[in-house]
Amino acid sequence: MDLGLNGRRALVGGATSGLGLAIAHALAAEGAELLLWSRDEERLAGTAAEIAQATGVRPHIVAADATDPGAADRVAAAAGPLGGVDVLVLNAGGPPAVPPDATSPDAWRSAFQMLAVTPIELATRLLPGMRERGFGRIVAVLSSGVREPIPALAYSNAGRSALAAWLKTVSREVAADGVTVNGVLPGRIATPRVAALDEGAAAREGVPVAEVSARSQATIPAGRYGRPEEFAAVVAFLASTAASYVTGSTVACDGGMLRGLQ
Numbered sequence: 363m364d365l366g367l368n369g370r371r372a373l374v375g376g377a378t379s380g381l382g383l384a385i386a387h388a389l390a391a392e393g394a395e396l397l398l399w400s401r402d403e404e405r406l407a408g409t410a411a412e413i414a415q416a417t418g419v420r421p422h423i424v425a426a427d428a429t430d431p432g433a434a435d436r437v438a439a440a441a442g443p444l445g446g447v448d449v450l451v452l453n454a455g456g457p458p459a460v461p462p463d464a465t466s467p468d469a470w471r472s473a474f475q476m477l478a479v480t481p482i483e484l485a486t487r488l489l490p491g492m493r494e495r496g497f498g499r500i501v502a503v504l505s506s507g508v509r510e511p512i513p514a515l516a517y518s519n520a521g522r523s524a525l526a527a528w529l530k531t532v533s534r535e536v537a538a539d540g541v542t543v544n545g546v547l548p549g550r551i552a553t554p555r556v557a558a559l560d561e562g563a564a565a566r567e568g569v570p571v572a573e574v575s576a577r578s579q580a581t582i583p584a585g586r587y588g589r590p591e592e593f594a595a596v597v598a599f600l601a602s603t604a605a606s607y608v609t610g611s612t613v614a615c616d617g618g619m620l621r622g623l624q
């Protein structure tokens with residue numbers, strides 16, 4: 363299937379690792395021009411070189427910390443030289459795991475800045491151009507925790523739910539202008555973040571990490587963690603011209619892990 367992404371300009375957050383890295387590769391393979399965003403400039407340069415070698419097209423890069431209130435400004439300014447962004451992939455890191463009765467106001471502020479305020483501000487800046495051009499795709503990396511809150515991930519459950527509510531709200535405003543707005547819910551995809559969460563749980567419980575990981579995978583009907591490229595394929599489809607009538611949706615990519623109907 364031709365995804366119609368050739369020559370589209372895509373801004374991908376969290377692009378140096380895990381899900382974002384796989385999404386960047388998937389979009390580059392479809393011929394999209396890329397702006398990669400994460401915090402570490404050196405790592406970004408390495409990722410850009412790797413993608414350039416694979417595709418022949420060198421991505422632009424921008425370093426900004428999504429917990430910083432100035433991040434959306436910085437990233438939107440970096441998108442200027444592209445002359446517009448057609449595909450915006452909202453993604454960054456995840457907040458720390460804490461018992462839900464041990465959260466702190468500073469950590470709530472930081473989590474909401476990263477998971478809701480920065481992505482909403484960035485999307486708000488890029489939406490007018492998408493609407494004027496009559497084409498836009500916003501795809502946010504959310505979490506299964508938006509449907510079934512995950513124990514110990516209170517910051518993530520709440521911050522991402524706020525973003526999901528905004529995505530749904532704005533999707534209705536921009537749908538008639540050819541702009542779609544969707545979220546993808548990873549269940550457990552094998553990335554450095556999931557490995558770190560398993561290691562943290564193993565340390566708290568005093569058991570081997572292999573035991574935690576096996577227990578976690580046993581809760582997934584597919585019987586295994588997902589691969590980043592399996593997740594990236596869903597994002598690439600939602601970014602495509604083929605997905606023009608899918609908007610305001612949250613799509614799970616979880617090997618059947620979520621138990622509810624929606």
Ligand SMILES: NC(=O)c1ccc[n+]([C@@H]2O[C@H](COP(=O)([O-])OP(=O)(O)OC[C@H]3O[C@@H](n4cnc5c(N)ncnc54)[C@H](OP(=O)(O)O)[C@@H]3O)[C@@H](O)[C@H]2O)c1
Binds near residue numbers: 377381454554
């Ligand atoms: N993997 C899963 O199964 C899963 C499940 C549910 C939710 N998620 C969520 O999906 C997102 C991506 O997860 P992942 O598994 O791909 O994680 P990952 O492998 O740790 O990658 C995170 C990416 O985000 C960047 N990043 C981290 N903190 C940032 C910040 N404050 N500002 C800007 N960029 C930042 C990282 O680069 P730098 O460190 O260089 O900035 C890296 O490129 C996270 O929000 C995660 O919580 C993942």
